[in-house]
Amino acid sequence: MKKKTENKITSHMEDYLEAILNLSQKTKDVRVTDVSRALNVKKPSVTSAIKKLRSLDLVCQERYSLIRLTEKGKDVAKKIKRKHNVLFNFLESYLGVPRETAAAEACKIEHNISTETLEKLSDFVEFLDKYRGKKTTEKEQE
Numbered sequence: 001m002k003k004k005t006e007n008k009i010t011s012h013m014e015d016y017l018e019a020i021l022n023l024s025q026k027t028k029d030v031r032v033t034d035v036s037r038a039l040n041v042k043k044p045s046v047t048s049a050i051k052k053l054r055s056l057d058l059v060c061q062e063r064y065s066l067i068r069l070t071e072k073g074k075d076v077a078k079k080i081k082r083k084h085n086v087l088f089n090f091l092e093s094y095l096g097v098p099r100e101t102a103a104a105e106a107c108k109i110e111h112n113i114s115t116e117t118l119e120k121l122s123d124f125v126e127f128l129d130k131y132r133g134k135k136t137t138e139k140e141q142e
Helices: 011-026 032-039 043-055 071-094 099-110 115-132
Strands: none
Touching: 011 032, 011 043, 011 071, 032 043, 071 099, 071 115
């Protein structure tokens, strides 16, 4: 069962959290403009999403300043990113889906797949990796 906070998060909000996490791993300074570019959306859309995420205590940002994930926001974003990575790896490495398509489709699926199904898929991919002699690292899964 999902936590109460996670039930309120839309797929679009998940995209914002994942984008902020990815950007923050590249540079510590994440701005509205950066998120706008990463998601190919207009700045007012980012501002509106940040306001909603702030109300759920997932990000913190003072007006016109840097965007930071809260600890709760980091936890949620890491779970979303892990889902994406497991799905992307499976689609690209095992089904032969082209990289760009695999990324787009992993993004669509990650919002709807249950934790239980994701864990079973992750276990299956790990089994396939062992069979193929490929070592799956935690980094790939996160």
